[in-house]
Amino acid sequence: MNCPDCGDKRPRVIDTETSADGTTVRRRRECQACSFRFTTYERPEWDSLQVKKRDGIIEPFDRTKLRAGIDRAVEKRDVTEATVTRLVDDIESALQDRETRLVSSSLIGELVSNRLRDVDKVAYIRFVSVYKAFSEPEEFLRELDAVLDAEVDDFEAPNDSQ
Numbered sequence: 001m002n003c004p005d006c007g008d009k010r011p012r013v014i015d016t017e018t019s020a021d022g023t024t025v026r027r028r029r030e031c032q033a034c035s036f037r038f039t040t041y042e043r044p045e046w047d048s049l050q051v052k053k054r055d056g057i058i059e060p061f062d063r064t065k066l067r068a069g070i071d072r073a074v075e076k077r078d079v080t081e082a083t084v085t086r087l088v089d090d091i092e093s094a095l096q097d098r099e100t101r102l103v104s105s106s107l108i109g110e111l112v113s114n115r116l117r118d119v120d121k122v123a124y125i126r127f128v129s130v131y132k133a134f135s136e137p138e139e140f141l142r143e144l145d146a147v148l149d150a151e152v153d154d155f156e157a158p159n160d161s162q
């Protein structure tokens with residue numbers, strides 16, 4: 001961290017303050033050579049994505065956990081390891097591409113279910129039934145109906161290419 005004014009290499013920190021949500025550290029610095037004062041903002045563990053869970057607890061993003069959730073959903077389904085890996089990669093990079101290092105677990109749930117829906121309908125239903133934690137059986141059935149309707153639409157579009 002060089003002084004933006006004179007380029008001196010050892011500005012000293014005169015004040016440190018952590019933002020209320022704990023994601024940013026603000027440091028007031030003063031150059032020892034020219035006395036220029038400036039402020040820097042740092043995010044601890046810049047590269048590590050943090051996940052805010054439904055209960056408000058923040059924990060580091062865990063790829064293994066994400067994969068385990070998807071693995072459970074696709075269990076005994078015709079979904080290859082490679083497909084799961086691609087899904088996880090895809091979701092992880094979508095998360096990493098976001099401006100913020102703090103994402104909600106419900107956003108991750110959305111990303112996973114959107115993709116699973118195209119991969120395997122049963123896996124999708126299994127996944128949303130866990131992550132959405134439907135409070136009413138009706139909600140679950142509505143979701144199921146929506147998926148089954150889409151399935152029927154697929155069958156109603158016959159392939160005339162022969």
Ligand SMILES: [Zn+2]
Binds near residue numbers: 034036
């Ligand atoms: Zn300076």
